Amino acid sequence: MGIKINLDLMLVKRKMRSNELAEIIGITNANLSILKSGKAKAIRFTTLDAICKALKCQPADILEYLDE
Amino acid sequence: MKYSVLFKSLIDIFCFGLLVVLSALFISELVELYDNDKIDISLSFESIFNLIITVLSMAYWITFLRGIMFLRRVARNYLSRDFISPKIVANLKMCGKHFLYAGGISAFILFIVQLAEDGFLINPLLLIEGFVVSPLFLFIIGLFFLIQCGSLFKAIILEEENSLTV
Numbered sequence: 001m002g003i004k005i006n007l008d009l010m011l012v013k014r015k016m017r018s019n020e021l022a023e024i025i026g027i028t029n030a031n032l033s034i035l036k037s038g039k040a041k042a043i044r045f046t047t048l049d050a051i052c053k054a055l056k057c058q059p060a061d062i063l064e065y066l067d068e
Numbered sequence: 069m070k071y072s073v074l075f076k077s078l079i080d081i082f083c084f085g086l087l088v089v090l091s092a093l094f095i096s097e098l099v100e101l102y103d104n105d106k107i108d109i110s111l112s113f114e115s116i117f118n119l120i121i122t123v124l125s126m127a128y129w130i131t132f133l134r135g136i137m138f139l140r141r142v143a144r145n146y147l148s149r150d151f152i153s154p155k156i157v158a159n160l161k162m163c164g165k166h167f168l169y170a171g172g173i174s175a176f177i178l179f180i181v182q183l184a185e186d187g188f189l190i191n192p193l194l195l196i197e198g199f200v201v202s203p204l205f206l207f208i209i210g211l212f213f214l215i216q217c218g219s220l221f222k223a224i225i226l227e228e229e230n231s232l233t234v
Contacts, residue, residue: 032234041233042232042234
């Protein structure tokens with residue numbers, strides 16, 4: 001899949017830890033880890049909305065399309 | 069759960085009952101074969117035809133029993149509450165394929181027996197086969213299992229997607 005998840009980068013920029021983000025957006029650490037590792041097959045709009053709200057960013061800051 | 073237990077028990081009874089009956093029939097056939105008075109070593113049409121039918125019948129029963137064994141494995145998976153798993157898909161697929169092959173062999177046997185049309189053929193295995201399991205039924209069951217296996221495979225993909233949706 002040509003979609004890259006830049007969640008790690010955004011977490012570093014916002015100086016936030018994974019478990020803090022997981023707690024804020026209301027998902028488990030395991031699910032956040034799936035998302036960060038790029039193993040996720042889909043992401044709900046509600047999750048994306050919560051992540052953008054927590055990290056004060058745009059969806060494009062988290063998701064990047066790579067032409068493979 | 070109680071249906072799974074019933075399903076597994078019925079398959080066990082059917083499977084082992086059939087094994088006992090078939091073993092008894094094969095032993096009686098072997099005893100007849102070793103009876104010196106009845107050995108037919110001539111290369112007549114009847115003896116060759118009988119031999120072909122016996123070999124085909126054995127192939128049919130072995131295929132059918134293998135199909136039942138795969139169905140037994142499916143029942144065992146259901147008992148362990150393993151309803152959607154690749155193991156069930158693989159076993160259902162093998163079961164469906166074996167029933168289809170058994171149906172094909174059975175149809176072929178019935179066809180050549182019809183062609184022979186003489187009364188010289190006395191094979192107890194064929195008699196059971198003709199009355200208990202018809203080729204059409206085997207084809208239907210085999211195809212049903214293959215379709216079920218396809219839907220279960222899709223269910224597994226959907227479940228995987230669902231569990232990987234964040």
